[in-house]
Amino acid sequence: MTVHVASFLESIGGSIDKDHYLRPLPGRPGYAAYCHKPDYSKKKRKEMAERPMVKAFSNVLEEASTILRDPEAETHRAALREASKHQRMPQNGKPAVPARLYDYIKKELFKSR
Numbered sequence: 001m002t003v004h005v006a007s008f009l010e011s012i013g014g015s016i017d018k019d020h021y022l023r024p025l026p027g028r029p030g031y032a033a034y035c036h037k038p039d040y041s042k043k044k045r046k047e048m049a050e051r052p053m054v055k056a057f058s059n060v061l062e063e064a065s066t067i068l069r070d071p072e073a074e075t076h077r078a079a080l081r082e083a084s085k086h087q088r089m090p091q092n093g094k095p096a097v098p099a100r101l102y103d104y105i106k107k108e109l110f111k112s113r
Contacts, residue, residue, distance in 0.1 A: 067101075076104045 022032040
C-alpha cells in the first residue's frame, strides 16, 4: 500500500511496529510503501543462505570488491579526482578521464602500446 508519509515519520523511516515498516519510494519524495516484515526462523534463514543463487551472488560481490580494491581502480579514482579539480573541455567530444573503470583501463592500455 502506498501512503503519504507525515513529516515526522520521514525522518524516522524504517520500522513502524514489530510487523510493519516503511520503504521509501524512489522518485516520489514524501511517499512510502507500507510493508509487512518477513518472519523467518533461524533454520529457514540458514537454508535460504545456502541456495545456489545466493552463493553465486555472493561470489560475484566478492569478485567485484576484489576488482575495486585493485591498484588500477585506485589510479582511476585519483585521475577522476584530479580531472574534477582541473576541468578541461572534452577533446573530440570525449572527457579527459573516462567515467567507467573499463574505459579507463582500455585507454591506458592503448597509451602504453
